[in-house]
Amino acid sequence: MRKLTDFRLLSLGITAIYLSVTATGGVTDSVSPIYGVGLPGEYRAWQMITVAHEAGKNNDIRAILGNDVAVKAFRERTRPFPDGSVIARLAYVYQSSAENDTLFPAPQSFVAGNPTNVQISVKDSKKYAHSGGWGYGQFENGIANQSQPLLNSCFACHKKLDSSKDFVFSHYSP
């Protein structure tokens, strides 16, 4: 119910921070700290921009999806991204598939396990002028992570990219 309510409010364009109560009784916000970014209701139906595997500490396999504004900009190589662009990075546990490998000539199949988190990047050049025009949020099970150091690390990393990329790592895969 909580998530449905979030989505309904988001779909009405309400972006103000409000509190909701989880099933365990804890109090969490539905939007990220610093940026106030929420989880768009329809992000899972967005078009695919590209895919990647992040080894190391994260060790995930990921899909990068985008709303229509973002996908159009990726396809047309428009930089900077226009306001209204939203990019969703969906990460899953990177796991060897024993199920597939029993049927393949050698162990070679790596698939998406349980979801780890979803990161949302929202382009609003005025609202987020101090972070290259991008606002960030990270969500676990639909709940906005409230760690300020985590959220500060988003732009701290993305700003290492040169401005011709408009602070976005992903390239569009045709």
Added chain:
Amino acid sequence: MRKLTDFRLLSLGITAIYLSVTATGGVTDSVSPIYGVGLPGEYRAWQMITVAHEAGKNNDIRAILGNDVAVKAFRERTRPFPDGSVIARLAYVYQSSAENDTLFPAPQSFVAGNPTNVQISVKDSKKYAHSGGWGYGQFENGIANQSQPLLNSCFACHKKLDSSKDFVFSHYSP
């Protein structure tokens, strides 16, 4: 122009095999041998089902997309898939990203390089009754691969799955 023409014909539902001439003067079909499966015009805009990395000989990173019928069946765990389900497997060269790794704490970023091929699976329980209800096609640069041994290898592998999976490897990633 050739691909545009293919897409236009496909969008009209014309599935008959017809010949077209490539830029190099070679003659190719627009649909797969054995099954007569074409490349759906809008597959790149379909929703994402899951992602995977295939090591070994293919060494690709891949996204699995589906049309609305297939995605609904995946989400609702409907097996067998209803007729009209179409699954697209988009594969890209699996490559280490030197660009990203210069910014990360360690070499850890693997991304999608150039596309290798697109495989299309079409569910039609009557038309493809002899291959578990599935017809297959593989496309490089939008051109249907005409290798009959390649196409025969599709169901030869998929049929190793038990029938509860309806001969489909992928699981839906939420």
